[in-house]
Amino acid sequence: xxxxxxxxxxxxxxxxxxxxxxxxxxxxxxxxxxxxxxxxxxxxxxxxxxxxxxxxxxxxxxxxxxxxxxxxxxxxxxxxxxxxxxxxxxxxxxxxxxxxxxxxxxxxxxxxxxxxxxxxxxxxxxxxxxxxxxxxxxxxxxxxxxxxxxxxxxxxxxxxxxxxxxxxxxxxxxxxxxxxxxxxxxxxxxxxxxxxxxxxxxxxxxxxxxxxxxxxxxxxxxxxxxxxxxxxxxxxxxxxxxxxxxxxxxxxxxxxxxxxxxxxxxxxxxxxxxxxxxxxxxxxxxxxxxxxxxxxxxxxxxxxxxx
Amino acid sequence: xxxxxxxxxxxxxxxxxxxxxxxxxxxxxxxxxxxxxxxxxxxxxxxxxxxxxxxxxxxxxxxxxxxxxxxxxxxxxxxxxxxxxxxxxxxxxxxxxxxxxxxxxxxxxxxxxxxxxxxxxxxxxxxxxxxxxxxxxxxxxxxxxxxxxxxxxxxxxxxxxxxxxxxxxxxxxxxxxxxxxxxxxxxxxxxxxxxxxxxxxxxxxxxxxxxxxxxxxxxxxxxxxxxxxxxxxxxxxxxxxxxxxxxxxxxxxxx
Numbered sequence: 212x213x214x215x216x217x218x219x220x221x222x223x224x225x226x227x228x229x230x231x232x233x234x235x236x237x238x239x240x241x242x243x244x245x246x247x248x249x250x251x252x253x254x255x256x257x258x259x260x261x262x263x264x265x266x267x268x269x270x271x272x273x274x275x276x277x278x279x280x281x282x283x284x285x286x287x288x289x290x291x292x293x294x295x296x297x298x299x300x301x302x303x304x305x306x307x308x309x310x311x312x313x314x315x316x317x318x319x320x321x322x323x324x325x326x327x328x329x330x331x332x333x334x335x336x337x338x339x340x341x342x343x344x345x346x347x348x349x350x351x352x353x354x355x356x357x358x359x360x361x362x363x364x365x366x367x368x369x370x371x372x373x374x375x376x377x378x379x380x381x382x383x384x385x386x387x388x389x390x391x392x393x394x395x396x397x398x399x400x401x402x403x404x405x406x407x408x409x410x411x412x413x414x415x416x417x418x419x420x421x422x423x424x425x426x427x428x429x430x431x432x433x434x435x436x437x438x439x440x441x442x443x444x445x446x447x448x449x450x451x452x453x454x455x456x457x458x459x460x461x462x463x464x465x466x467x468x469x470x471x472x473x474x475x476x477x478x479x480x481x482x483x484x485x486x487x488x489x490x491x492x493x494x495x496x497x498x499x500x501x502x503x504x505x506x507x508x509x510x511x512x513x514x515x516x517x518x
Numbered sequence: 519x520x521x522x523x524x525x526x527x528x529x530x531x532x533x534x535x536x537x538x539x540x541x542x543x544x545x546x547x548x549x550x551x552x553x554x555x556x557x558x559x560x561x562x563x564x565x566x567x568x569x570x571x572x573x574x575x576x577x578x579x580x581x582x583x584x585x586x587x588x589x590x591x592x593x594x595x596x597x598x599x600x601x602x603x604x605x606x607x608x609x610x611x612x613x614x615x616x617x618x619x620x621x622x623x624x625x626x627x628x629x630x631x632x633x634x635x636x637x638x639x640x641x642x643x644x645x646x647x648x649x650x651x652x653x654x655x656x657x658x659x660x661x662x663x664x665x666x667x668x669x670x671x672x673x674x675x676x677x678x679x680x681x682x683x684x685x686x687x688x689x690x691x692x693x694x695x696x697x698x699x700x701x702x703x704x705x706x707x708x709x710x711x712x713x714x715x716x717x718x719x720x721x722x723x724x725x726x727x728x729x730x731x732x733x734x735x736x737x738x739x740x741x742x743x744x745x746x747x748x749x750x751x752x753x754x755x756x757x758x759x760x761x762x763x764x765x766x767x768x769x770x771x772x773x
Binding site: 372375376379380381382383384385387388391392394395396397398399400401402403409412413 | 569570571590591592595596601607609610611612616619620621622623624626629630632633634636640643644647683687
């Protein structure tokens with residue numbers, strides 16, 4: 212088995228999920244200059260909702276794709292409502308407050324959501340029902356599972372659609388206009404509050420898909436999973452240049468690959484002193500390095516292009 | 519002639535500073551109406567109150583028979599008042615064409631679902647919007663720059679782009695805040711012709727702020743004079759020229 216290729220593939224799969232979640236951070240930052248720390252928890256709620264529906268329907272005799280789709284759509288709908296509600300209740304009243312206030316509120320929202328999830332779904336790991344295809348195929352000595360392929364294709368399509376939406380549609384232009392100046396956008400007939408709500412809804416729906424894919428990949432969900440996942444996706448957004456959509460996509464993929472390669476080689480590089488359980492360290496090493504060398508992120512120089 | 523816009527006893531103060539004091543006048547349908555006055559006379563404040571950026575401290579604005587009280591800027595634009603800015607405010611990271619397309623936002627219908635799915639209706643609307651935006655750039659004479667980033671346009675072209683963007687929302691009243699600022703005499707003459715062409719071509723009513731009194735005399739049917747936030751007079755250009763307070767206010771400032 213080719214370890215390099217295998218770790219690259221694993222990294223791309225993981226990274227495409229990071230990218231989906233990172234997009235939510237970067238879209239909200241682009242418009243409000245707010246780091247929505249509750250975004251990781253929205254991802255977790257998405258995974259939990261999807262799993263709840265899928266577990267419930269698993270024994271019902273419905274075809275597997277329908278069951279999975281029902282779980283995914285429920286998660287997307289639930290997270291969209293949740294993202295919208297969080298912005299309305301927690302962030303909008305603080306729109307003109309000092310920047311620290313919404314930031315701390317975001318951390319507060321994330322703690323509330325974590326505890327809410329713990330109350331509803333308990334402290335135990337919840338496992339994904341054994342519905343997913345177990346097949347795999349061989350690519351030059353590396354093994355690609357069906358689930359990995361599904362994740363890559365889904366994430367890829369979503370990123371293309373979003374990129375197209377922001378660059379080529381009326382809604383996307385309204386988002387970019389609002390990102391540059393909500394006041395000026397208002398004078399151009401754009402309801403900035405409407406666009407901000409839509410941004411939260413879109414970002415949260417993507418987070419729900421990300422949460423669903425992660426739980427499918429690892430076969431697990433947990434009320435605390437949003438913390439690390441959110442932190443890594445945030446790192447990915449910063450790595451690519453926060454506020455920049457393509458940056459978030461690139462940052463997510465890169466981070467996934469770095470983490471995966473790191474996990475694969477750290478053992479032999481350090482002669483067994485550090486094992487692959489140190490893989491989470493890489494995301495944050497990368498974050499620190501980027502902040503030192505290139506604080507604006509890889510694609511972050513063009514602030515006017517953000518959205 | 520019917521009145522399109524009524525400014526009805528509008529005052530606006532900033533803390534203790536009285537920027538507008540009990541200003542009342544009306545703009546008639548189809549006219550080019552000028553607003554002159556020295557720096558700090560309250561002209562731009564009046565524009566900001568008119569377009570919903572600032573609420574009036576007291577008084578009302580009635581547009582096409584409807585009061586605009588406390589309407590947010592995007593609603594006022596949808597009702598048919600579009601403006602340009604004294605200090606140019608374009609979306610600098612977007613192309614000239616995209617800036618006009620943003621101006622058209624209030625006229626597009628396709629929502630989120632359409633934007634995600636990019637179905638036939640959405641694509642048709644987008645294509646139509648692009649054609650219309652290209653026409654507007656052509657009308658103001660900068661069609662060759664449609665794919666240039668707004669930030670890279672020359673100063674005069676940026677002013678023209680602002681006018682095209684304002685026209686994109688299909689306004690009934692076009693409010694121009696110092697459109698000739700920074701232009702040389704030849705460019706000013708072209709601008710005057712452009713404004714008159716657009717007024718006729720788009721059935722517009724135009725409200726324009728300018729310091730260039732000579733330009734205003736040629737351009738406007740009627741002119742209002744503001745000084746220290748108060749309305750001095752509203753009259754035809756010939757009579758404005760002879761008004762004692764106008765002569766007094768411009769002595770030493772107008773060469």
